[in-house]
Amino acid sequence: MDDKACWLVFFQNRYANPCHAAIGFRPSVPPLGILRPKLDEVRLEVDCPGGAFGSVRIPYTIPADEQGRKRWFELSAVTHYPAGRGMRLRFRDGMRVGSRHKSGVDTALMVASGLVGHLHYTRPARFKAQLPVSPRPSGADVPPATTETSGNPVTPCDRLPGSCKTFR
Secondary structure: OOEEEEEEEEEEOOEOOOEEEEEEEEEOOOOOOOOOOOOOOEEEEEEEOOOOEEEEEEEEEEOHHHOOOEEEEEEEEEEEOOOOOOOEOOOOOOOOOOOOOOOHHHHHHHHHHHHOOOOOOOOOEEEEEEOOOOOOOOOOOOOOOEEEEOOOOOOHHHHOOOOOOOOO
8 A cells, every 4th residue: 555745845045036946856776776766756846035945845655665765866956047146145055956067968958858847867966765654544635735935035134234335
């Protein structure tokens, strides 16, 4: 019997302007293996105001034979700032989820895959998670995907009163 659980994904926009991000993660191929575990890929799109952070709760089905196992996952994201990034507001780097595309072929592949709704994984980050055992019976109600975003972005002027200067 398959059971349901929820992923909790956190995100943050380090820049002043709003951001749209496509995020995805999927199970990695095990070392010395050739097939991915039979777990679903997770894809989501997030809109985040400048300097804000938030979380998304996503329902997830876990097959009975995968419950309790530790699995590696690949994480990738593509961001878009419609008005440009703007000023950097947060200076701590989080986990890098990919690298810049190194060639025109990679860039063309990313653009083409985005047009058809596919997230292209270019050098994804990896994380390890232990899947829960019997999280919820299949028939149980699972809350729908929900997104929460903070309403008070931080600006450098908020942290250092009186020290903001205009540079030309």
